[in-house]
Amino acid sequence: MHDTVRTTEGTNGDAAKLTRKDFVSDQEVRWCPGCGDYSILATMQRLMPQLGHKKEDVVFVSGIGCSSRFPYYMNTYGFHSIHGRAPSVATGVKLANPNLSVWVITGDGDGLSIGGNHLLHVMRRKLDVNIILFNNRIYGLTKGQYSPTSEFGKKTKSSPFGALDYPLNPIKIAISAEATWIGRSIDVDAKHLSEMITAMDQHRGVALLEVYQNCNIFNDHAFEDFVNRKVRADRTVHLEDGKPIVFGADNDKGIRLNADGLPEVVDIGKDGPTDDLLVHNAANPNAGVAFTLSEMGFPEFPVPIGVFRSIERPTYDRLVTDQIAEATERQGAGQLEKLLHAADTWTVE
Amino acid sequence: MSTTDAESTSTRPDPARTEVESVTIRFCGDSGDGMQLTGEQMTYTSALGGKDLATFPDYPAEIRAPAGSLPGVSAFQLQFSSFDIRTPGDAPSVLVAMNPAALKTNIEDLEEGGWLIVDEDAFTKTNLQKASYEKSPLEDGSLAAYRVVKLPITELTKNAVEGTGLSTKQSVRCKNFLTLGILYFLYDKDPEPTLQWLTKKFASKPELIEANTRALKAGYNYGRTIELFTSHYTMKRAKLEPGTYRRLSGNEAAAIGFVAASVLSGKPLFYGSYPITPASDILHFLARYKNYGVKTFQAEDEIAAVTASIGAAFSGALGLTGSSGPGVALKQEAIGLAVMTELPLVIANVQRAGPSTGMPTKTEQADLFQSIVGRNGECPVAVVAPATPGECFHYAIEAFRLAVEHMIPVFWLSDGYLANGSEPYRIPAIEDLPKINVHTRTDPEGFKPYARGENGQGPDSLTRPWAIPGTPGLEHRIGGIEKSDIDGNVCYDPMNHQHMTDLRQAKVDRIAENIPDAEVFGEEKGKVLVVGWGSTYGAITSAVEQLQNEGKSISAVHLRYLNPFPKNLGTLLSNFETVLVPELNNGQLLFFLRAKFLVPARGVNKVQGKPFRVGELRAVFEEALGA
Numbered sequence: 020m021h022d023t024v025r026t027t028e029g030t031n032g033d034a035a036k037l038t039r040k041d042f043v044s045d046q047e048v049r050w051c052p053g054c055g056d057y058s059i060l061a062t063m064q065r066l067m068p069q070l071g072h073k074k075e076d077v078v079f080v081s082g083i084g085c086s087s088r089f090p091y092y093m094n095t096y097g098f099h100s101i102h103g104r105a106p107s108v109a110t111g112v113k114l115a116n117p118n119l120s121v122w123v124i125t126g127d128g129d130g131l132s133i134g135g136n137h138l139l140h141v142m143r144r145k146l147d148v149n150i151i152l153f154n155n156r157i158y159g160l161t162k163g164q165y166s167p168t169s170e171f172g173k174k175t176k177s178s179p180f181g182a183l184d185y186p187l188n189p190i191k192i193a194i195s196a197e198a199t200w201i202g203r204s205i206d207v208d209a210k211h212l213s214e215m216i217t218a219m220d221q222h223r224g225v226a227l228l229e230v231y232q233n234c235n236i237f238n239d240h241a242f243e244d245f246v247n248r249k250v251r252a253d254r255t256v257h258l259e260d261g262k263p264i265v266f267g268a269d270n271d272k273g274i275r276l277n278a279d280g281l282p283e284v285v286d287i288g289k290d291g292p293t294d295d296l297l298v299h300n301a302a303n304p305n306a307g308v309a310f311t312l313s314e315m316g317f318p319e320f321p322v323p324i325g326v327f328r329s330i331e332r333p334t335y336d337r338l339v340t341d342q343i344a345e346a347t348e349r350q351g352a353g354q355l356e357k358l359l360h361a362a363d364t365w366t367v368e
Numbered sequence: 369m370s371t372t373d374a375e376s377t378s379t380r381p382d383p384a385r386t387e388v389e390s391v392t393i394r395f396c397g398d399s400g401d402g403m404q405l406t407g408e409q410m411t412y413t414s415a416l417g418g419k420d421l422a423t424f425p426d427y428p429a430e431i432r433a434p435a436g437s438l439p440g441v442s443a444f445q446l447q448f449s450s451f452d453i454r455t456p457g458d459a460p461s462v463l464v465a466m467n468p469a470a471l472k473t474n475i476e477d478l479e480e481g482g483w484l485i486v487d488e489d490a491f492t493k494t495n496l497q498k499a500s501y502e503k504s505p506l507e508d509g510s511l512a513a514y515r516v517v518k519l520p521i522t523e524l525t526k527n528a529v530e531g532t533g534l535s536t537k538q539s540v541r542c543k544n545f546l547t548l549g550i551l552y553f554l555y556d557k558d559p560e561p562t563l564q565w566l567t568k569k570f571a572s573k574p575e576l577i578e579a580n581t582r583a584l585k586a587g588y589n590y591g592r593t594i595e596l597f598t599s600h601y602t603m604k605r606a607k608l609e610p611g612t613y614r615r616l617s618g619n620e621a622a623a624i625g626f627v628a629a630s631v632l633s634g635k636p637l638f639y640g641s642y643p644i645t646p647a648s649d650i651l652h653f654l655a656r657y658k659n660y661g662v663k664t665f666q667a668e669d670e671i672a673a674v675t676a677s678i679g680a681a682f683s684g685a686l687g688l689t690g691s692s693g694p695g696v697a698l699k700q701e702a703i704g705l706a707v708m709t710e711l712p713l714v715i716a717n718v719q720r721a722g723p724s725t726g727m728p729t730k731t732e733q734a735d736l737f738q739s740i741v742g743r744n745g746e747c748p749v750a751v752v753a754p755a756t757p758g759e760c761f762h763y764a765i766e767a768f769r770l771a772v773e774h775m776i777p778v779f780w781l782s783d784g785y786l787a788n789g790s791e792p793y794r795i796p797a798i799e800d801l802p803k804i805n806v807h808t809r810t811d812p813e814g815f816k817p818y819a820r821g822e823n824g825q826g827p828d829s830l831t832r833p834w835a836i837p838g839t840p841g842l843e844h845r846i847g848g849i850e851k852s853d854i855d856g857n858v859c860y861d862p863m864n865h866q867h868m869t870d871l872r873q874a875k876v877d878r879i880a881e882n883i884p885d886a887e888v889f890g891e892e893k894g895k896v897l898v899v900g901w902g903s904t905y906g907a908i909t910s911a912v913e914q915l916q917n918e919g920k921s922i923s924a925v926h927l928r929y930l931n932p933f934p935k936n937l938g939t940l941l942s943n944f945e946t947v948l949v950p951e952l953n954n955g956q957l958l959f960f961l962r963a964k965f966l967v968p969a970r971g972v973n974k975v976q977g978k979p980f981r982v983g984e985l986r987a988v989f990e991e992a993l994g995a
Contacts (some may be wrong), residue, residue, distance in 0.1 A: 110679035
């Protein structure tokens, strides 16, 4: 076993006996009252004991922004780094000790604007980390400028006549970079959020979870049109692996692909036979359908929630560890004496 | 000369041998002419012959500039000597120019009366035009100050390798070995090591072994048989300290040194880097040392490289990042993070010339300001700088010793001249290498992430514990926001910020207790003191030594620790009437010396992308001595 891989035994190492309280730090939470971040934090703290990690093996790494305060509130190891760089800090943390369960907490500005490069590369490398991207479509900590996910034309402090930037879709970025697990959830749906966090934790590979998160100060009701309980069932669609894609309060609507390969909504029972509904396959080696689903949005379509993609690839940290093990196997463990003499030498008497 | 073939083909007796003490040769040609390889082989052979030597490769930034053009000229200079030498020499006494462009860009440096060896076959109309010569300099009398040797090198090479099955183009490429053969004869070098090297290098291409061997031998015999050289040179063996030696360049020394730090500390090395001239070789070397547990991470950019290294340091590895000035500029915010989180990090900067992209393949020492004061806020770090290629090894270990023992980022400053230059290096015994005291916290009882004195009292009593993820009971959070001392929680209290700012400075200042005093080369009191740092060591010390031998009151101090300074520096400065500070910048060390010690030190500054020459420094020192 490689020397950086540590096994931990200890007083609080018995993961089975941990409770929510063990994961709550003594720091006062300082988000604005009513912020969507609270529910994500509560879900994580409640869920952690069930995920089965030893507390000391969990590391939360964040960048800068409201969401990036998250690590201070988790009683695990944590690193609140600098703007946009959480994926690369996490890369170092994970590569130095692949046994750790490493979580990256980022936002739409932190992850897609200043840190876009790192997010892209951590996904294409397929490092075994869990990235949660809190998407509130606004800059909160700097008090209300438009973000890279803000809708075109959005009026904010820095765009009083409307933003001229087109928004990025994090799911499409993740699909293009070939992240191995890609999901989306909603801050107010604790049950679904729990399912997603559990699934991404179980996945060996790079997992990106976009969470629609409401900023009640600078971008209130950003997702209200489809997350409001009254309309959620009709305006969102749960992607469930191996099942036909259906939605609606009575499960009376579905999605199928038309002759052009484009999605269309089907009224089950009204539009004729429904045996051609799209059956979701998260492990589909072809990313095309996942990409098509990622383009669906309100009001033309219900907003997809759930796992867009889940594929198997060797993880970067595993490959790095294996390459070292192979080199050591082949060449023997390095000896400094040998390295110093690894050249043509001569003796002076 | 041990090759019997070469011996047997010659019937003439050896021309008279002249014993010389040192020779400076510069090979220059098109970047495709193999000049670096030629220089390296000459170096290797000289080293095996027991000569002290120093080298200076000078190559263009363009990988393949148009053949025959001025920007495409590549050069390699070496000085070998029977006495201790410290620089690759000032003016070459022998210049080998493979084409008109090489001649044009290098002839000014050749000493008057020096040997100029040219390939006359390359002085074609086209090549002359490419080098902007209206008339051939070989025929217009412009080279009258030199001893010009015109040889049909291309033609000789073609003849020598005929029948080996090589194409004309391939044949011509052997001309560097023919040239090398001539030089081997001229300087009494044994061609055997190069012949063996060829056999290894081209093991799978026997025709190339054959062709280059023939070219080398043909050159050697040509040197012997033609009567152009009235004498050739032989040299005594240099008086080097007893021991086992190898040739070592600065970048390779650095890579091995960082691995040594890993071995000595028992902590795995993590190198996060993004390719950049002239630092990339450190990445190339370290990427090969996987069986030492070294993890190299070629990041997507400079910022990812440094932040990954910081993450790895948090995770308990020796976090190392390396670059050159432009890359370090990008890393600075993250280095501030390492200062705030008090994690051990080493930043290797192989300096190059100029701001922005500047002159990537040329040398300069202009990143000292960047290292010491180049970040936002009060953000002190330690800075060390090796003085020779071999010292790159020792100070790589030293950088990590300080980083780990003081939980602080440390800059390690090299430059293009050290990185690519090489010298015979006496391999140290492992037991003579410094100890690195690592204290990682494991006891959860009373643990506080920013508690002090974890590593004991004395020099490191201000350090916080290295508490590594995976250790039960030490869960804690760190980050770039100001922290309260001891408990490490986010804290905006004004007096705490004052306290933490002072503490971070005190941590750096405290390092002065953990480093040796500065050594003086010469008397500890006197008229002139020359203070230098980094790669100017060779030129400064040589110039000072020459003047000392003439009885002049001049001494030198060469600083390896630039922040903090050694404790005795202030006293030393006050012991001399005049303090001179030669630097390849506009006065950066000078600035700090004047600010800190209030001494009227004077700068000796050069910013041309080239190292100091011994002669030019000597002239300035003489003036200061009033000679």
